[in-house]
C-alpha cells in the first residue's frame with residue numbers, strides 16, 4: 001500500500017492573495033509532466049489567490065467548518081489555461 005497518500009501531510013491550502021483567507025485545499029494524486037495551473041476566487045473580498053502550478057493531477061476540496069470559521073464551497077470550475085475554481089461562502093449552519 002505504498003501508494004496511499006498521507007492526506008494531512010500532503011494537503012495544501014490555497015489562500016487569497018488579498019485577504020489571506022483559506023479558500024480551498026488540493027492534494028496531488030499523481031505526477032504528470034504537464035503543469036496544471038489553478039487559482040481560486042475569493043468570496044470574502046472578491047479577490048483571488050495567486051496562480052498555483054503543480055506537476056500532477058490534483059484532488060481538490062473546500063475548507064470545512066471544522067478548520068475555519070470561514071468555511072467554503074467549491075461551486076464550479078472553469079477550465080482554461082488556468083483552472084479557475086469559483087469559491088462561495090459555505091452556510092454556517094451547525
Ligand SMILES: [Zn+2]
Pocket residue numbers: 016017018019020021042043044045046047048
Ligand atoms: Zn480575499
